[in-house]
C-alpha cells in the first residue's frame with residue numbers, strides 16, 4: 311500500500327473485490343456500518359428463511375414428525391461437518407451443540423482424563439473470561455488438579471510446559487487485542503511436552519483460514535453467533551480429533567451421546583464417535599437458523615476471506631493513525647499479519663464514551679473494559695468504503711469532542 315489512499319482508491323478496491331457479492335446475503339440496516347460481527351453476526355437472509363420454515367412448517371405443521379422428516383435429530387453432526395469445512399476438519403470430528411462455555415468444560419474434562427498422571431491445566435490469563443471461569447470451576451471440582459495462567463504464573467506458555475501439565479487451553483485469537491496464535495507451532499510445542507491442546511476458535515472460526523487437521527489439533531471449541539452469523543445464542547461446536555474419539559470421555563453423559571439413544575437402555579454406553587460429545591435435546595430453531603447461515607458459506611474460499619480481512623484491518627489501522635493522530639488512541643493489535651485476527655483494538659482513556667458516540671452515529675463497534683475500542687472486520691459484508699466512512703465518523707467525533715455529551719457516559723448492562 312504505497313499509493314496515497316483516497317476515497318477514489320478505496321472505491322476502486324471495492325469494485326475489484328471478489329467477495330463483494332456476498333453482502334447481498336445479509337440484512338444490514340440502512341446507513342449502518344457494522345463493525346461488531348465478531349460479537350453478533352448480522353442476519354443472513356437464508357437464516358431468516360430457514361427460521362421461518364422451521365417455526366411455521368416444521369414445528370407448526372409437521373410437529374413431532376420433523377425429528378425425522380426435517381432431519382432435526384441429525385442436525386448436530388450434519389452442521390458439525392459443514393463447520394468442519396470452514397475450519398479445516400475432515401468429517402466426523404465436530405458436533406454442534408450447547409454453548410462454548412459448556413463445550414470447554416466437556417473438552418477440559420475429556421482431555422484431563424486422557425492425561426491422568428498430570429496435575430496441571432494451563433490457560434492464558436488474558437483469555438476471554440468464561441474460559442478462565444470454566445477452567446477454574448473444573449479444576450475446583452477435581453481436587454488433584456491445579457490451574458496455572460500465562461501472564462500470572464509465567465510470562466510465556468512455553469515456560470509453563472512442565473511434565474506435570476496435561477492440558478493447555480488457548481484462545482486462537484484474543485478477544486480484546488486480536489492477537490493470533492500460530493496454531494501449528496503452538497500445538498507442536500504443547501504436544502512435544504506431552505500435553506493436549508484445546509483451541510478456542512470463537513474469534514477465528516469464520517474469520518480466517520483455520521486448519522485444525524493440518525495443525526494436528528487435539529480438541530477445539532467455538533461459537534457460531536459471531537463470524538459464522540448463526541443468530542443470537544446459536545449453539546456452539548466442539549471438535550475432537552478422530553484419533554482421540556474412542557478414549558475421550560466427557561462427564562455430561564446424556565442420552566444424545568449414547569451409542570443407541572432410542573434403545574432407551576438403563577446403562578450409559580458412549581457412542582463410538584463424535585456423538586459422545588452430545589448431551590441432550592438441542593435448540594432446534596437456533597440450529598435451523600445456523601443451517602441457513604451456513605448455506606452462505608458454501609461459496610466462500612477461506613484464503614480469499616483472509617486476504618480481504620487483512621486488507622480491511624490494514625486500511626483501518628492506516629486511516630485511523632493518519633486521520634485521528636494526536637487524540638490519544640493507542641493500537642493494541644499487532645501490525646504483523648501473522649499475529650492478527652480479524653479485529654482491531656485501540657485504547658483510549660474515554661473509550662466507553664467514544665464508542666457510545668460512534669454507535670449513536672451508526673458505526674457499531676464495542677467497548678471492552680477497561681479502555682478498549684474494539685472493531686471487528688467481516689469480509690463478507692464490509693467494503694473498503696465502509697472502513698473509510700467509519701474512520702471519518704470517528705475523526706469527526708474526536709475533533710468536535712461530541713463524545714463528551716453526558717448521554718454517552720451512562721453505562722449499559724451489555725457493553
Ligand SMILES: *Cc1c(COP(=O)(O)O)cnc(C)c1O
Nearest residue numbers: 409410411438440485510512533
Ligand atoms: C464469545 C466467546 C465465548 C462465549 O461463550 P458462551 O458460552 O457462548 O457465552 C467463549 N470464549 C471466547 C474466547 C469467546 O470469544
